Amino acid sequence: MSTIIYPSPIFGPVHSRRLGVSLGINLLPADGKVCSFDCIYCECGFNADHRPQQKMPTRAAVRLALEARLQDMLANGPHPDVLTFAGNGEPTLHPDFPAIIDDTLLLRDRYFPQAKVSVLSNATMIGRPAVREALMRVDNNILKLDTVDSLYINKVDRPTGHYDVNQTIADMKLFNGQLIIQTIFFEGPGVSNTSDDYVSPWLEAVKQIAPRQVMIYTIDRETPDRSLCKTAPQVLDAIAARVEAQGISCQVSY
Numbered sequence: 575m576s577t578i579i580y581p582s583p584i585f586g587p588v589h590s591r592r593l594g595v596s597l598g599i600n601l602l603p604a605d606g607k608v609c610s611f612d613c614i615y616c617e618c619g620f621n622a623d624h625r626p627q628q629k630m631p632t633r634a635a636v637r638l639a640l641e642a643r644l645q646d647m648l649a650n651g652p653h654p655d656v657l658t659f660a661g662n663g664e665p666t667l668h669p670d671f672p673a674i675i676d677d678t679l680l681l682r683d684r685y686f687p688q689a690k691v692s693v694l695s696n697a698t699m700i701g702r703p704a705v706r707e708a709l710m711r712v713d714n715n716i717l718k719l720d721t722v723d724s725l726y727i728n729k730v731d732r733p734t735g736h737y738d739v740n741q742t743i744a745d746m747k748l749f750n751g752q753l754i755i756q757t758i759f760f761e762g763p764g765v766s767n768t769s770d771d772y773v774s775p776w777l778e779a780v781k782q783i784a785p786r787q788v789m790i791y792t793i794d795r796e797t798p799d800r801s802l803c804k805t806a807p808q809v810l811d812a813i814a815a816r817v818e819a820q821g822i823s824c825q826v827s828y
Contacts (some may be wrong), residue, residue, distance in 0.1 A: 580606035580661040580662050583600055584600070591794065597654045631774065659693040710749065787822070810826050
């Protein structure tokens with residue numbers, strides 16, 4: 575099985591379908607995966623297959639590595655469009671996440687003030703005020719909401735601890751629109767989420783949250799569950815049209 579485990583704390587830059595030239599910031603161990611979800615579509619594989627032996631990088635290590643890479647990019651290119659917190663799991667699990675956000679914003683302003691700071695999060699930690707406040711300070715606060723169906727979430731996103739999607743939606747409303755919802759759509763035996771039974775309730779939740787943008791996408795790399803397939807472009811376009819009919823911008827990645 576082919577999976578991706580990212581270096582830590584800095585990787586790339588890579589070309590992101592959604593964000594452009596992206597310098598990755600991985601706050602999780604470099605030798606494995608730490609996540610509060612265990613998604614069947616995760617490009618990093620199943621949690622149990624990649625238990626790390628190393629620790630999370632320290633705040634100081636992240637700051638030093640990021641500054642060194644930004645200095646190199648300033649001298650030699652390429653210039654980043656975005657600094658993206660992603661990698662081997664859920665970045666907001668790092669105990670120093672809020673402080674690392676502060677450091678990153680300072681370094682961004684020093685070296686590439688035009689670059690955006692983005693966080694790709696599964697939203698499991700946004701009930702914590704310090705995490706929520708840190709996410710409010712970044713340019714692109716991108717939070718996952720694959721569905722509002724609890725059975726589907728337990729089957730596909732597979733939370734590793736207590737997870738209440740209704741509470742997550744309530745917490746998303748606290749951002750007062752300063753967030754981006756990201757949702758993956760795909761096909762597979764018993765796990766397709768593109769029918770109206772899934773899309774209509776999801777769309778109603780999106781309307782209540784009122785994000786500034788929605789990003790919908792489909793699988794792009796090999797998944798640990800090999801039965802999953804991409805959703806057709808015309809299906810994604812139809813879902814995007816329903817989002818935009820509500821006055822919400824929607825970006826589609828095929």
